Every structure is written in C-alpha cells, then in structure tokens.
Amino acid sequence: xxxxxxxxxxxxxxxxxxxxxxxxxxxxxxxxxxxxxxxxxxxxxxxxxxxxxxxxxxxxxxxxxxxxxxxxxxxxxxxxxxxxxxxxxxxxxxxxxxxxxxxxxxxxxxxxxxxxxxxxxxxxxxxxxxxxxxxxxxxxxxxxxxxxxxxxxxxxxxxxxxxxxxxxxxxxxxxxxxxxxxxxxxxxxxxxxxxxxxxxxxxxxxxxxxxxxxxxxxxxxxxxxxxxxxxxxxxxxxxxxxxxxxxxxxxxxxxxxxxxxxxxxxxxxxxxxxxxxxxxxxxxxxxxxxxxxxxxxxxxxxxxxxxxxxxxxxxxxxxxxxxxxxxxxxxxxxxxxxxxx
Amino acid sequence: xxxxxxxxxxxxxxxxxxxxxxxxxxxxxxxxxxxxxxxxxxxxxxxxxxxxxxxxxxxxxxxxxxxxxxxxxxxxxxxxxxxxxxxxxxxxxxxxxxxxxxxxxxxxxxxxxxxxxxxxxxxxxxxxxxxxxxxxxxxxxxxxxxxxxxxxxxxxxxxxxxxxxxxxxxxxxxxxxxxxxxxxxxxxxxxxxxxxxxxxxxxxxxxxxxxxxxxxxxxxxxxxxxxxxxxxxxxxxxxxxxxxxxxxxxxxxxxxxxxxxxxxxxxxxxxxxxxxxxxxxxxxxxxxxxxxxxxxxxxxxxxxxxxxxxxxxxxxxxxxxxxxxxxxxxxxxxxxxxxxxxxxxxxxxxxxxxxxxxxxxxxxxxxxxxxxxxxxxxxxxxxxxxxxxxxxxxxxxxxxxxxxxxxxxxxxxxxxxxxxxxxxxxxxxxxxxxxxxxx
Numbered sequence: 001x002x003x004x005x006x007x008x009x010x011x012x013x014x015x016x017x018x019x020x021x022x023x024x025x026x027x028x029x030x031x032x033x034x035x036x037x038x039x040x041x042x043x044x045x046x047x048x049x050x051x052x053x054x055x056x057x058x059x060x061x062x063x064x065x066x067x068x069x070x071x072x073x074x075x076x077x078x079x080x081x082x083x084x085x086x087x088x089x090x091x092x093x094x095x096x097x098x099x100x101x102x103x104x105x106x107x108x109x110x111x112x113x114x115x116x117x118x119x120x121x122x123x124x125x126x127x128x129x130x131x132x133x134x135x136x137x138x139x140x141x142x143x144x145x146x147x148x149x150x151x152x153x154x155x156x157x158x159x160x161x162x163x164x165x166x167x168x169x170x171x172x173x174x175x176x177x178x179x180x181x182x183x184x185x186x187x188x189x190x191x192x193x194x195x196x197x198x199x200x201x202x203x204x205x206x207x208x209x210x211x212x213x214x215x216x217x218x219x220x221x222x223x224x225x226x227x228x229x230x231x232x233x234x235x236x237x238x239x240x241x242x243x244x245x246x247x248x249x250x251x252x253x254x255x256x257x258x259x260x261x262x263x264x265x266x267x268x269x270x271x272x273x274x275x276x277x278x279x280x281x282x283x284x285x286x287x288x289x290x291x292x293x294x295x296x297x298x299x300x301x302x303x304x305x306x307x308x309x310x311x312x313x314x315x316x317x318x319x320x321x322x323x324x325x326x327x328x329x330x331x332x333x334x335x336x337x338x339x340x341x
Numbered sequence: 342x343x344x345x346x347x348x349x350x351x352x353x354x355x356x357x358x359x360x361x362x363x364x365x366x367x368x369x370x371x372x373x374x375x376x377x378x379x380x381x382x383x384x385x386x387x388x389x390x391x392x393x394x395x396x397x398x399x400x401x402x403x404x405x406x407x408x409x410x411x412x413x414x415x416x417x418x419x420x421x422x423x424x425x426x427x428x429x430x431x432x433x434x435x436x437x438x439x440x441x442x443x444x445x446x447x448x449x450x451x452x453x454x455x456x457x458x459x460x461x462x463x464x465x466x467x468x469x470x471x472x473x474x475x476x477x478x479x480x481x482x483x484x485x486x487x488x489x490x491x492x493x494x495x496x497x498x499x500x501x502x503x504x505x506x507x508x509x510x511x512x513x514x515x516x517x518x519x520x521x522x523x524x525x526x527x528x529x530x531x532x533x534x535x536x537x538x539x540x541x542x543x544x545x546x547x548x549x550x551x552x553x554x555x556x557x558x559x560x561x562x563x564x565x566x567x568x569x570x571x572x573x574x575x576x577x578x579x580x581x582x583x584x585x586x587x588x589x590x591x592x593x594x595x596x597x598x599x600x601x602x603x604x605x606x607x608x609x610x611x612x613x614x615x616x617x618x619x620x621x622x623x624x625x626x627x628x629x630x631x632x633x634x635x636x637x638x639x640x641x642x643x644x645x646x647x648x649x650x651x652x653x654x655x656x657x658x659x660x661x662x663x664x665x666x667x668x669x670x671x672x673x674x675x676x677x678x679x680x681x682x683x684x685x686x687x688x689x690x691x692x693x694x695x696x697x698x699x700x701x702x703x704x705x706x707x708x709x710x711x712x713x714x715x716x717x718x719x720x721x722x723x724x725x726x727x728x729x730x731x732x733x734x735x736x737x738x739x740x741x742x743x744x745x746x747x748x749x750x751x752x753x754x755x756x757x758x759x760x761x762x763x764x765x766x767x768x769x770x771x772x773x774x775x776x777x778x779x780x
Contacts, residue, residue: 033553112669132671133555134625153673155555193555217558218549 024322028140028147031156032197040201044166047311047318051166054090054314063321064093069125070118071097073150074111077129079285080150080159083309084127087316093125111135112142119143124327125320128152146323154188160284161194163315165202167308168239171280176203181233181275183209184243184265184292185254187216191284192243196224209233211265213254214245230265234274241282242267242293250291258291268294272302280304353398354378358391360402360732364409365705366721374399375407377728380771385722402732405765408704409722410442410473410729411686412711414532414609415585415657417507417678419749420466421459422451427662427749429463432682433471435660435748437775439683440731440764443474443719445711448485449507455480455491460499472774473767474729476502476717478532481520487511490520493527502715505532505585508632508661508677510567512538514574521580530714532583535567535592536633544673546619546634554625556672559634561589568592572599575606583714584608586659588633590643597652607714609655610644612685613754615692617641621754627668627675628754631659648706649698654714656706658685662750680748684741684755686733690762694735730768737763737779 023042026035053061069088073081081097088095100114111130118126123145128136133153140147151157168175180199186192186208199206200223207225208215219226227233234240245261255261272281281293281303289295298305358374362385374389375382376397391399413436419426429446436444446463448454454463454477467475479501483489493504504524510533511517517533524531540563545551547558568584572595575582587593587608599606613631618641622629629635647653661678668675686707692698708731712720719729738761743751767775 110666110669111671130671132673134673135671137624138671153555153671154557190555193553216552217547217560218552221549222552 020325022325024326027323027326028136029158029319029323030136030140030147030149032158032161032194032201033156035201037201040162040165040198043162043315043318043322044169046322047162047166047315048170050314050317051311059090060092061090062092064088064091064324067093067124067324068122069093069095069127069320070121070123071095071127071150072100072114072118072129073098074100074128074130074135075151077151079309080129083312084150084316087313088125088320090313091317091320093320111138115139115142119145124324146327148319148323151190153190154193155190156194157190158194159312159315159319160191161198162319163308163311164195164241164282164284165198166311166315167282167304168280170311171304172238175199178204178239179207179237180204180239180241181207181209181237182241182243183230183233183267185214185245185249186210186219186243187214187254188246188249189243195241196222207233207237209265211255211261230267230271231274234271237275237279239280239282240267240272240275244284244286244288245292247288247291262291266290266292266294267297269296269300272297278302282308285309352379354383356389356394356397356399357402357407357730357732358389358394358399360405360407362386362407362722363701363704364722365701366409366709367723369722370701374402375722375728375730377730377768377771380728382722382726382728383724385724404734406733406735407722408440408731408733409708409720409726410731410767410769411440411707412443412445412715412717412720413441413658413660413682413685414445414655414711414715415447415611415659416444416682417447417449417659417661419662420450421462425749426664428470429467429475430470430472431747431749432660432662433467433473433475435680435682435746436473437767437769438747438764438777439658440686440733440767441473441658441682442729442731442767442769443476443712443717444682445502445715446475446477447505447507448478448480449509453480453484454478454501455483455485457492457495457499460496460501464500473769474719476500476715478503478505478507480504481506481511481531482516485509487513487516490516490523493524493529497527497529502717503530503532503583506534508534510534510536510538514570517571518574518578521574521578521582525578525580528581530581530583532585533567533571535564535571535584535587537563537567540566544630544634545622546636548619548637550619550622554622554672561591561636561640564589564633565591565595568595572604572606575599575604576602579605581605582607586611586614586633586657587644587653588614589636589640593643593647593652596647600652607654607710609657610648610653611657611659612681612688613659613679614641615645615648615656616688617754622672625672627670627672628679628752628756630672630675630677631679632677645692645697648692649702651702654706654710656685656689656703658682660748662748663752664750668752679752679754680746680750681753682748683746684753684760686731686764687739687760687762688755690733690735691760694761728768728771730766731764732766734763734765734779736761739763
C-alpha cells in the first residue's frame with residue numbers, strides 16, 4: 001500500500017511552515033462548497049503529516065493543549081463521533097461529548113438554546129451533527145467558536161469528503177483526471193454532495209449511479225454523468241464509491257426490496273469487473289453487507305474501506321488544528337447577537 | 342360582513358386635491374381630487390379642484406397617488422388562539438401602515454373559524470379592536486380536516502365573505518366536488534390552497550437549489566396537479582372558484598386557459614412571489630420559507646406577466662405572522678410563512694416603476710378585483726362608495742426594518758431592503774387611521 005511521503009502528489013508535499021501559521025481561510029468548516037483548492041490542499045497536506053505521526057510518532061501531541069472541543073451530536077453516530085474524539089485527544093484538546101438525542105432537546109430546548117448554552121462554556125471548537133440541512137451554518141451564526149459540520153441532514157459532510165480525497169490521493173497520487181463513480185442513495189446522502197463538490201474541485205470526472213427515485217432533482221445540472229445501470233456507470237472508472245442505503249428506504253418506499261436493490265445496485269465482483277482492474281472500492285460506513293456491497297468486495301484487495309477510517313482521524317486532526325490556528329490563543333470571543341435565523 | 346365595522350359618520354365634508362387619482366374601477370388615472378362626507382365619497386375626479394370646492398376644507402395631496410383602499414384577500418392572524426403572534430388589532434395597525442383598508446382573515450386559527458359563533462366572534466372583535474375593515478373567510482370543512490362540509494348558508498348569513506381551508510388543500514376530490522356543488526347554491530366563492538399534499542412534503546421549491554441545499558423539495562407539479570383537478574371539478578359543478586395563490590408558470594397558463602373556456606375562475610399571487618425567488622433563501626434563511634414555496638426566476642417572471650395581463654386577478658400579502666420560536670430553527674423544522682401587510686404595496690410598486698406592470702393594473706389587483714370577487718362594494722373611488730383611501734408617495738424610498746414594523750411578529754423577507762413607494766395616509770370610512778410624515 002502507498003502511504004510513503006515520496007509517492008504522494010507533489011502538491012501535498014508542500015511542507016507546512018510551522019505549527020501555528022494559518023493554513024485555512026475560513027473561520028468554520030461548514031461544507032466543501034466555497035472552499036478554495038489551496039484550502040483543501042493545505043488541509044490534506046496537514047492530514048497527510050498526521051497520518052505519518054499517528055503511525056510512527058508520539059500519538060499524543062500538544063497542538064491543541066488548552067483548547068476545548070465539544071462534540072455535539074444530535075444524531076447517533078458512533079464512528080464519526082469517536083473519530084472526532086480521538087482526533088481531538090491526539091492533539092491534546094479537552095474533548096467533551098454531548099449526545100443530545102437523549103438530553104434537553106427532547107425536553108423542547110431548541111438547537112439555538114443548546115448552542116448558546118454551550119457557547120457560554122467558551123469552547124474553541126464545536127463539532128456538530130444534526131438531522132437538518134443548514135444546522136451547522138445556523139449554529140455558526142450563534143456561537144463564538146469554530147464550528148465543524150460533521151453532517152447536516154442531506155446537505156454536507158465535509159470531513160468525509162476530505163478523508164475520501166486523502167485516501168484516493170495516497171493510492172492514485174492525484175485526483176485530477178480520475179473517473180469516480182458514486183453509487184446508491186444519492187438523494188439522501190450528504191456524503192455524495194460533499195464528495196461531488198470536492199472531487200470536481202480537484203479535477204475528477206464524477207459519475208453517479210442510482211435508481212431514479214434515489215437521485216436528487218436537477219442532478220443533471222451538477223456537472224456529473226448520471227447512470228442507472230451499474231455496468232455502464234462503473235465502466236473504466238478508477239474509484240467506486242458506495243453509499244449506505246437506509247433499510248427503511250428499501251421496503252417499497254424508494255426501492256421495492258433488498259433483493260432487487262442488491263441485484264441491480266449491490267456491488268459484487270461481477271459488477272466491479274466493469275471498473276478498471278486497479279479501481280479502489282470505498283464506502284463511508286457503516287456498511288450493509290449484502291445490500292449495497294458484497295462481503296467479498298468489501299473485504300477484497302481493491303477495498304480501502306478500513307484505510308478510510310484511519311484517514312478519517314488524520315483529516316479531523318488536520319481540520320481541528322487548522323481551525324484552531326485561526327483563533328486567538330486566549331479564547332474569549334463573545335457570541336454574536338441577533339441576526340435572522 | 343365588512344359593513345359591520347362601523348366608524349361613526351362625520352357630517353363635515355373634506356377633500357383631497359392635487360392628487361394623482363388612480364381608480365381602475367372607473368378607468369380613471371389623472372390629476373384630481375376626492376370629496377368625502379359621512380364616510381362616503383361624494384365626488385371624485387379632475388373636476389375636484391381647490392376652486393371648485395368653495396368652503397370645503399381640503400388637504401393638498403401634491404405628489405401623492407390617491408388609490409381606493411387596498412383589499413388584502415389573504416391575511417392570517419393569531420386571533421383567536423395565538424394572540425402573541427398577532428391579534429386582529431395588531432394586524433389592523435400593520436394593514437393601515439401598508440395602505441390596506443380591508444383585511445380578509447383566514448380561518449386557520451385555534452379554534453378554527455368553522456362555525457357561525459366564531460364568525461361572529463371575529464366580527465365583534467374586529468369592530469371593537471381593529472382600525473381597518475375586517476371580514477373573515479370561513480372554513481370549508483370542519484376543523485379544516487377536509488372531510489365534513491361546514492354550514493355554508495349560515496356562515497354566509499353570519500358574515501363570512503368566502504369559504505376556504507386557508508393554508509390547507511381539500512385533498513379528497515369527492516369531498517371537494519360536493520363542496521363546489523353546494524357552494525354554488527349560495528353563490529359562495531370557494532378559495533383553495535392549490536397544493537397536492539402527498540407531493541408537497543418538502544420545504545422549498547424542488548430543483549437544483551433544493552438539491553444543493555440538501556432540502557426536500559416541493560415540485561411545481563404539486564400545484565399543477567391540484568389546480569388541474571380543481572379546474573375539472575369547477576367545469577363539472579359551475580361553482581365560483583379562486584386559487585388563493587399560484588406560484589409557477591404552468592399555473593398561470595392553466596388559469597388563462599380556464600378563463601378562455603369561460604370557467605368562473607380567478608386566482609391570486611402573493612407580493613413576495615412577485616418580487617423574490619428561490620435563490621433568496623441563500624444560506625437557509627427561514628423567513629423565505631413560504632407556502633407555496635418561492636420558485637424559480639422564470640416562474641417569477643411568468644407571475645409578473647400574469648398580473649400585467651390580468652390572468653392573475655389579485656395580489657395578496659399572505660401575511661402570516663410567525664414568532665422566533667417557530668422561525669429560528671433549521672430550515673426544514675421552521676414554519677412556513679412571512680408577514681407582508683406593511684410591505685405589500687411598496688414591494689410591488691417596483692413592478693410599476695420598472696414598467697413591468699401598469700400602475701392601474703397593480704391597483705386593480707390590490708383593490709378593485711378582490712372587492713369585486715368578494716362582492717364587497719368597495720375598491721372604488723366612485724361617488725356613493727365608502728371613503729376607503731390610500732395615499733402613497735410613489736417615489737419615497739424607505740428601508741424595511743423589522744423592529745419598526747407594526748406587526749407583532751417580525752418575520753419579513755424584505756428586512757433591510759430599500760423599497761420605493763411609501764404609504765402616507767390611510768383612510769377608512771372617512772377616518773384617518775394611519776399617517777406618516779415624510780420629509
């Protein structure tokens with residue numbers, strides 16, 4: 001497997017000058033939309049360095065010593081939440097997890113109430129996941145700290161797209177010119193949206209493959225090629241990115257049944273054979289084996305699914321570090337007041 | 342109905358002179374004046390000059406437009422039930438500031454206006470607390486559930502000027518067919534929220550913008566399907582039908598075709614839909630979450646053209662007060678609706694300034710047509726009509742600041758916008774109910 005610095009795309013080799021200089025132009029990471037290529041490459045470079053550090057160096061760093069990171073998860077997510085938690089802790093931050101599903105929100109407290117309460121604790125970094133599109137952006141208007149979107153409804157999941165890009169670059173040494181097929185429930189997928197934006201920003205050619213009821217409106221306006229057959233959509237592509245299909249959407253609401261979905265859209269070896277022989281198989285997890293992906297493919301030689309998880313921690317370390325660099329050392333920014341919801 | 346709002350008549354005549362009179366009901370658009378006595382108009386036209394008035398006291402309205410008072414066919418308030426959002430009194434203050442002299446209030450209150458006693462309640466509360474005329478539309482179906490008809494005849498006798506389920510569509514074609522047949526017996530106007538509920542589960546217009554924002558969309562087809570169905574049922578029953586608000590190009594075409602076939606059909610559009618489009622939602626701005634949703638720029642242009650050529654009869658504010666608790670939420674969780682009484686006239690005047698809609702057609706859509714469709718005997722400056730007047734400085738610009746608006750709720754989509762055209766005086770039944778000093 002790749003992973004050695006020498007094999008990485010030259011752009012990623014740019015050394016980060018030192019540990020405190022700004023590398024990211026935004027105060028928050030709310031989505032891929034609006035990011036510049038240099039923002040993205042800087043984050044990926046930083047993340048690439050953190051992969052090496054995590055593998056070979058001292059795992060506990062002090063980059064975020066004295067910083068407070070709150071993980072505010074309105075939707076259950078073991079994987080993303082622990083990835084952010086681990087990333088913060090490796091950088092020396094004080095990390096607090098709030099799973100709000102079971103707490104005051106069920107007592108009628110609104111997102112903004114929760115945000116204002118948390119803001120009063122003066123965190124530096126607020127990681128939010130919420131079932132509503134735009135929730136992270138709304139929160140960012142109301143708090144004084146850096147906000148990281150860890151998934152907002154069907155809108156964006158920027159750290160997932162960044163970790164996918166890092167995974168791709170470490171194997172293919174580039175993104176530009178690659179053909180990437182994103183397959184499955186595009187309609188409900190924030191992962192698909194962020195990935196389409198990021199891969200296009202970095203110069204990839206993006207295809208989406210899905211049954212029509214799982215495609216968003218006006219998908220043809222996104223600059224992607226649309227396919228409704230896996231055999232055509234995967235033909236000669238470099239990356240096959242599978243998406244999770246929620247089980248409740250397979251009871252006739254969007255597709256008729258699991259077995260029909262698997263027959264036409266499940267990634268098995270036969271369908272994978274249409275892609276390039278060295279195509280990578282990716283999945284943001286958690287996987288439904290035997291629904292959107294066959295176990296033999298998920299665990300096969302072309303799969304980089306486990307590596308994606310490792311990249312996830314590194315990318316989140318990079319994002320936390322980059323956003324913290326844009327903040328004063330003594331965090332005491334008051335919350336902005338007013339403004340339209 | 343509206344006549345129940347009694348303002349004590351004043352015996353002394355007075356006049357406005359040197360105004361720009363716009364009265365589409367008489368095809369009048371000329372310099373002139375109006376004489377008012379006992380709450381009624383006694384003279385109107387170019388012949389009303391200072392010289393002709395003799396001893397009658399007059400107000401010099403130089404530089405101002407003088408319009409028949411506006412009639413807003415679609416106003417939601419919170420009375421009864423959610424008075425903290427809006428009362429009839431506070432809505433009427435907002436109406437007066439916006440040049441609206443008659444508000445038609447929707448039955449979507451708690452309790453629903455689906456009973457004679459509740460129509461009576463609205464009229465009595467309005468008489469006691471409101472400064473403009475108020476007339477209610479009563480519910481088409483009990484509790485707005487779309488199942489059982491209300492008592493159309495008794496509601497009409499009590500003072501309901503039309504029937505509607507407000508912001509809900511009657512889903513069942515069978516129920517709606519019977520409603521139309523029965524309403525015809527009383528010559529009651531049936532007002533429908535044209536949206537197929539099964540398709541309208543989203544939160545904004547379905548299209549590229551909704552996809553990019555990751556928000557569930559409402560396709561234009563939701564409106565088109567309901568409108569097409571309703572037009573078939575109108576054809577079957579012959580009832581008078583009014584589509585409360587249309588929002589897309591195809592709906593304009595459907596209405597035009599229905600009128601060409603001679604069906605007794607009219608429709609409205611909100612001021613917001615004539616000025617704004619889906620892109621104004623920007624980064625999830627919930628004050629732009631409306632029902633029907635703001636649609637594309639192409640749709641907006643079709644709506645403007647529909648107003649200009651008269652296909653769309655009426656412009657409404659669709660004033661819908663919402664509080665921060667229901668708006669300061671993630672977009673998908675926020676309520677639909679925006680206030681609009683105070684900005685309706687000023688916002689659509691931009692269409693006249695740009696030459697997209699003739700001024701007289703705007704006034705027709707804001708005053709004469711709603712009055713005609715509802716049979717209110719207002720919306721005109723002709724002698725004998727109630728003296729409901731709106732005076733406007735057409736080129737005076739002002740900035741919309743939510744806190745300065747009179748509505749109890751501040752959810753305006755026009756916040757911080759500059760609008761050109763400002764209501765200077767509003768007169769109801771000969772009485773000044775609003776005036777504003779401008780430089």
